[in-house]
Amino acid sequence: MNTQFWLIQAFNGISYGALLFLLASGLTLIFGVMRIVNLSHGAYFLLGGYVALSVIAATGSWLLALPVAAAVVAVIGLLMERIFLRRVGFDPLRQVLLTVGFAFLFQQAALDIWGGDNLDITPPDMLRGSTVLGGLHFPMYRIFMIATAIVVGTILWLMMEKTRAGAMIRAAVDDSEMARGVGIDTSRVSMFIFALGAFLAGLGGVVGGAFLGVYPGLDFEILPIAFAVVIIGGMGSLTGAAVGSLIVGLADNFGKALFPEISYFTLYAPMVLILALKPTGLFGRE
Amino acid sequence: MLHKLGGSCSWMVVMGCLALGVSVSRTSAAAEELRIGFVAPMTGGFAQVGKDMSNGFQMYLDEVGGSFAGAKVKFIVEDSEAKPPVAVRKAEKLVLQDKVHMLVGGLLASTGYALAPVSTRQKTVYIASVPSADDLTQRQSADYPYVIRTGWSSSQPSHPFGEWACQQGYKRIVTIGADFAFGYEVVGGFQRAFESCGGKVIQKIWPPLGTQDFGPYIPTLKKDADAIFTLMAGPMSLQFPKQLADAGIKKPVLGGGTSYDEFVLPSMGDEVHGHVSALQYSAALDTPKNAAFVKKYREKYGKVPSYYSESNYTTAQMIHEVFKKTGGKWPGAQKFIETLSKMKFDAVRGPVHFDDMRNPVQNVYIKKIERKKMFGYPNDELWNTVTKTYPNVSQFWNYGKTEFLKQPVYSRDYPPCKFCE
């Protein structure tokens, strides 16, 4: 257990956290604005991967697959929000079950469309192999994941802090009654946020597809981990999602490397602890 | 209306539907119908493997026109989702509802351990065509009188492989194996044989079954090892060598059979060139029988057969042979097992017969991955070239049956890692 070990493990943990951030940032935004616990978010992630595979099969372009898959998933999310979630109103339990129902529907649809095989997205050659730095091998794809998360995180932050839309969203997060009072169309804000969340999940699915594979069941494997991020970071907070992703990525990685017997416990126990001490998570607000 | 404790018509309707829906059982059991319940994962991460399994069986059925010596075969496939409890429920359904004569299949060792008690409970034949859990035909074989294995036991190829590793001059080996019964048995068998000829296993790592990100594990591999022994299953097989290569590790890699089986080999890249594994089958086995099998299978399903395909193809062949003897009549569970276990077969994989604990005795092939042309196919492809054959390997290797059975079954902690630092 020398410095090399710690360095490379930390790097691995951060890169995994970067992938989680793509998924969790959408989840947390949806929660923050709409108070919806979206259990079909894992399905969005998986669908993103599948759509990307189709795009790659049709056009051969991985670069094109990124935005197309994310956009397709965003449209699915948008429709789901407009047609169904809207009608349920504010009732956490019913929202949860509705989104679970959709998760099952998506699962079956994916199985019918893409089959049950274990698929894998092949990234461009440029992102394969690894960079050697000081005798350590840093896989290119992991570097790419970190870069993507940073870019996406920055864009989200700029949008939230510097634009009018962002101000409206923040107002809706803080107090949707008040926001409506000052003339913000919260319904449209909700629609936008839900689509954005789905977009990010779909994007995550494409990026993650080359790393985790694309296969039935991935949706419900990744979902609880994304929730761990959101719960630790604080529901509704973008900063929280970033910090939470790092914590979970590192906890997961070091947990597996150092305490394999209780590795998932090391992931969820801190979550419970944080919730017990600060029920709103690290950066969440009451 | 808070306490609506009490029934309404809906309750009746639901229960009625349930009862009606499921009691439509097939009662017409014509004497010459043979019902085979096939349990394999059709969805989830192992779906590809499950497809290979059922394809193998189906191909034989098609070859003989769907009947075994006059008995019409009804082949019912149920999806186990690669989850043992689901497999158990589906098996119960096959036995209780479809009244199958035998269960075939199962994939993971854990599924094998879960299905065997069902066969005992229901007094139904269970042919473990793939699950290789050692104890099914070892320490627990007396508990499962209706189980017979047509595939292999997990540690069976590992024993000669361990010896082979010694002969290559490897002294110190690290193992990384999927964290479940199958992994323990393949790695355990290798460790025992390797250490009994002087080698040392200096580290054992157990990533969970289904791990896709080996990031946490690869950096922990000890740098001073001569070689790495890996045991992967399902989708893990594809990811591990890729990530190992990405991390810049260039040590020789040995693997349990499933790490480099043909179910995944075509999707692999040149990073696996030169990796060596051991199993009772290779698609590159250079015999006329196998050449014909590979060509036919490939033509039919568009891919090279894996050991999963071969094993189930051969299983179908074996059942057929038994029915030839009985004149197309179902002989009863006990008699079926008795007859089958005394027969000798000339299978695609080579000669096979059974030991008295109903496990096959067969060749084990040491296979090296090479990119080359084979069987007249035009392109260079990755093949598991057979470099050495250990003939007639028994599950007890050369340890002797009684001696072997005195040891506990291989597990996470057995054999103990004496040389781990």
Add this chain to the structure above:
Amino acid sequence: MFLTDRGKLWTVFVIVLALAILAPFASAYVILLVTQALILAILAMSLDILLGFTGLPSLGQAAYLGMGAYLTAILATRYDFGLGWSFWVVIVLGILIGAATAALFGLFAIRAAGVSFLMITLALGMCVWGLAYRWNSMTGGDNGINIPARPKFGIQLADGVTYYYLVLFFFVMSLAMLYVLIKSPFGRSLVGIRERELRMRILGYNTWLHKYIAFVIAGGFGGLAGVLWAHLNGIVSPQVVVLATSVDALLMVVLGGPGTLVGGAIGAAVVVFLRDYLSTVVPWWQYVLGGVYVLTILYLPGGLMGIPARIRRWREEQAGPGQEKKR
């Protein structure tokens, strides 16, 4: 059609009697499915105490099922305990471990409400899953634990019908006990808390303690279901504690009708029918399962048990808009 309380009790009685009498005539597979449904019905009813009566939507109810099941399996395989008369001890221990787990989890969860309660129970449930999945030396990890045989004590539980009767017995006992519970003053104050927590607090009720006790009781019944579950398939694996099991339990309650107890049982029957029977008949069964989720939420807010009330309201409206509903 619309029965008084007494009438409803009679209906339940008749149905249970029918279940008991008809069993020997049903096919073995139907028996197996109904046994499964009855066990899950106990779990669903335990959840209904939380969700329907106290207003706490728990997303971690599978944890108690898992605790009971793993306890049973571990005792049976390691200590050879619980396979004879000691089975009854295991039943008690199973209830206790479920209750104890809930007692621990409740300390974290009870002070939360609504969405936070959902999330924290989800987290707690995942902790149990994590242990089951990775704590190999205790739980067998992904392999799970195979229980050699069902208990026998005078009677052979290995027989499907016998085991069915045992489960039916526990189901009826659970139903009766939970019914008594909700009819008790304690049960009524739970409903009061669900409706108006603040008011109850002002009236001097310790609402936290009430919720906590309900949570623990629900855990106990969950543990009981776990013991029975372990012996049903003879295998306990992390599969019993996955998130989907908890979510299914929620669906059972919501589908049947929250706050009705037997609604959970009906929901359990439907879910078992879909997951275990329909899945062997048609490959697209998940569309039906997903569809049931979606349609229930959109069109059946009161669940299946709410249908009669809906019909009545509809009829009254038909009869004449002037008529006031008698509630």
